[in-house]
Amino acid sequence: MPRPGSDLGADDTGCTILHVDMDAFYASVELRERPELKGTPVVIGAPGARGVVLSATYEARRFGVHSAMPMTRARRLCPQAVIIPPSREKYAEVSRGVMEIFHTFTPEVEPIASDEAFLDVGGARKRLGPPAAIAAMIREQVVREHGITCSVGVANSKFVAKLASQHCKPDGLLVVPADRVVDFLHPLPVGALWGVGERTEQSLVRLGIRTVGDLAGVPVATLQRQLGQAAGAHLAALAWGRDERPVTPHAPDKSIGAEETFATDVGDPVKIRRELLRLSERVAARLREGGHVGRTVSVKLRRADFSTISRSRTLREPTDVAQTLYATACDLYTAAGLGRDRLRLVGVRVENLSPAGEATRQLGLGERETGWREAEQAMDRAARRFGRDVVLPASLVRPPFDGMAP
DNA sequence: TCTGGGGTCCTTCATCGA
DNA sequence: TCTGTCGATGAAGGACCC
Numbered sequence: 404m405p406r407p408g409s410d411l412g413a414d415d416t417g418c419t420i421l422h423v424d425m426d427a428f429y430a431s432v433e434l435r436e437r438p439e440l441k442g443t444p445v446v447i448g449a450p451g452a453r454g455v456v457l458s459a460t461y462e463a464r465r466f467g468v469h470s471a472m473p474m475t476r477a478r479r480l481c482p483q484a485v486i487i488p489p490s491r492e493k494y495a496e497v498s499r500g501v502m503e504i505f506h507t508f509t510p511e512v513e514p515i516a517s518d519e520a521f522l523d524v525g526g527a528r529k530r531l532g533p534p535a536a537i538a539a540m541i542r543e544q545v546v547r548e549h550g551i552t553c554s555v556g557v558a559n560s561k562f563v564a565k566l567a568s569q570h571c572k573p574d575g576l577l578v579v580p581a582d583r584v585v586d587f588l589h590p591l592p593v594g595a596l597w598g599v600g601e602r603t604e605q606s607l608v609r610l611g612i613r614t615v616g617d618l619a620g621v622p623v624a625t626l627q628r629q630l631g632q633a634a635g636a637h638l639a640a641l642a643w644g645r646d647e648r649p650v651t652p653h654a655p656d657k658s659i660g661a662e663e664t665f666a667t668d669v670g671d672p673v674k675i676r677r678e679l680l681r682l683s684e685r686v687a688a689r690l691r692e693g694g695h696v697g698r699t700v701s702v703k704l705r706r707a708d709f710s711t712i713s714r715s716r717t718l719r720e721p722t723d724v725a726q727t728l729y730a731t732a733c734d735l736y737t738a739a740g741l742g743r744d745r746l747r748l749v750g751v752r753v754e755n756l757s758p759a760g761e762a763t764r765q766l767g768l769g770e771r772e773t774g775w776r777e778a779e780q781a782m783d784r785a786a787r788r789f790g791r792d793v794v795l796p797a798s799l800v801r802p803p804f805d806g807m808a809p
Numbered sequence: 810t811c812t813g814g815g816g817t818c819c820t821t822c823a824t825c826g827a
Numbered sequence: 828t829c830t831g832t833c834g835a836t837g838a839a840g841g842a843c844c845c
Contacts, residue, residue: 448813455813470845473812516845598818600843633819634842662814699837709812715838750814 413578415535415557419525420650422556422564423505423541426573428518429458431551432497433487444484448474453664453747457489461573494518497549504544508537513650519568521561523650535578542576558584560646562597569595584644589616596641603630618642655756656695661685662750668707670745672736679732680725681799682751687725690753691783694760696721697753700731704739705748714739721757726775728753 425431429447434440444463448456454474466481477484498517505512508531511523524537531537538555545553552574556567559581566588571577579587593612594604606629612618618626619642627635640646661682669675679702690697701715714735722728732751 453811453813455811457813471813473810476810476812479810519845598843602842631820657817658815660815664813701838711840713839717837748813752816 413535414580414582415533415578417559417581418534418557418564418578419523419528420558420561420564421522421524421534421538421541422558422561422568423520423522423538423545423553424555424565424568424572425501425518425545425551425553427458427460428497428551429489429494430460430463430487432494433490434460435550437487440485444468444481445487446474446477446481446484447487447489448477449488450474450486451666453666459484497551500549501545501553504541504548508541511650511652513652513654521564521650535576538576538578542574560584560644561648561650562641562646563587563644565597566591566595585619588642588644589614589619591615593618596638598634598637598641603634606630615642656693657756658752658754659686659689659693659695659697659756660701660750660752661689662703662748662752664705664748665746668745668747670743672743675736675746675749676733677799678749679736679751680729680796682749683728683732684725684796684799686751686753687723687728687779688783688786690723690756691759691780694758695753695756696723696759697757698722698755699753700728700735701752701754702732702735702739703748703750703752704736704741704746706741707745707747709747711748712739715754717755721755723759724775725779 430445433447434445442462443460444466445460446456446463446468447458448454452475456468456470456472456474456477458470459468459477463477463481463484466484468477468481468484474486478486494517502512502514502520505520505522509522509524509527511526513521515521524531524534527537528534531540534557538557542553542555545551554568554572554575555577556564556569556571557576557578558564558567563579563584567577567579568575591614593599593607593615594601596615596618599607607613607618610621610625610629612621618638621639623636623639625635626639629635630638663678663682665678669678698721699715699717701713703711703713705711716731716735718727718731728751736749
């Protein structure tokens with residue numbers, strides 16, 4: 404098997420899919436500004452009580468710290484780590500720059516997160532050379548222009564390219580030749596497969612399936628019985644390296660939502676409704692910004708014990724109006740019958756999206772336009788000009804001092 | 810130990826109309 | 828007219844990803 408960093412000579416015939424993944428992305432961006440922290444454990448995450456780790460340097464990972472871990476635990480595992488609160492705007496800016504680099508190599512770029520993307524470089528061969536050479540150029544350009552490293556997997560399918568980039572991290576490049584895919588896959592633990600999380604891995608291990616090779620030897624019907632029709636068939640195909648999914652540059656949004664965890668659990672329905680309003684405003688603004696309207700409104704309510712319920716309703720007309728989202732979200736919250744149950748998180752999401760331009764607004768007989776959309780569009784304009792939160796619903800305005808009604 | 814926020818996709822169950 | 832079936836759709840929940 405080719406070794407990371409030493410495989411430029413490997414046979415990349417037919418391997419037109421690249422998976423590019425930034426190494427410890429948020430942490431690397433922060434370290435550009437604080438080079439004195441290079442080589443030390445650094446953790447990116449909200450320092451408050453209820454945060455999780457968003458990114459950690461490889462030095463911090465050596466202590467067992469990893470992303471999505473509660474910050475309290477990360478601090479216990481690595482008390483000497485420097486904690487840096489996240490600056491999402493900064494990361495988004497670097498992400499845009501990196502994606503622009505990808506687009507100079509091929510238009511076939513499918514971003515899957517702010518720090519990773521699939522590229523199909525099949526059409527760039529004549530102009531730029533073989534895929535492995537293109538991967539090397541991308542890595543070099545990202546370091547030169549942004550001062551951060553990335554790892555690239557090169558293969559004949561998306562999921563093998565992704566596994567390859569994980570395999571050669573950090574700062575590596577790995578080509579998996581088409582005729583070596585099975586050799587590469589079968590020794591890997593089954594949890595390495597995309598789509599096998601903690602739960603699925605547990606149920607596979609109960610069946611004695613520990614590696615991808617074990618998985619490949621199990622009849623599809625058995626996997627489908629255990630994991631469901633779709634997941635069973637999908638994993639059986641992946642175990643033999645079969646993955647026909649193309650790189651799709653312009654996948655339309657399917658839903659837009661916002662959620663918030665309270666600093667401390669909240670049981671007061673008035674406060675919960677106020678949060679639903681804030682979230683509805685945020686979601687509606689994003690719908691309008693993206694030119695979407697949506698028909699299905701759902702709320703997510705997580706109790707103090709972490710049990711989560713969701714309720715949804717499909718409207719007669721799609722909307723991008725916060726007041727409509729808010730009214731629906733409140734109805735759903737009330738209908739859930741939680742009374743004064745303490746909640747740690749509430750969320751509002753809109754699904755069934757369609758382009759705003761295609762939506763037809765049908766007024767019922769005798770119904771009059773409420774004018775909320777126009778009011779909210781005016782709020783959008785004010786926000787663009789003077790900043791967010793310059794215009795707010797009265798109930799979201801903080802009182803000037805304690806005890807004063809808003 | 811104590812679990813963010815933004816998403817996608819899948820499964821199961823209920824309902825409704827043909 | 829009644830009953831059973833089937834597909835579409837909606838709702839709820841769960842697993843997973845970064």
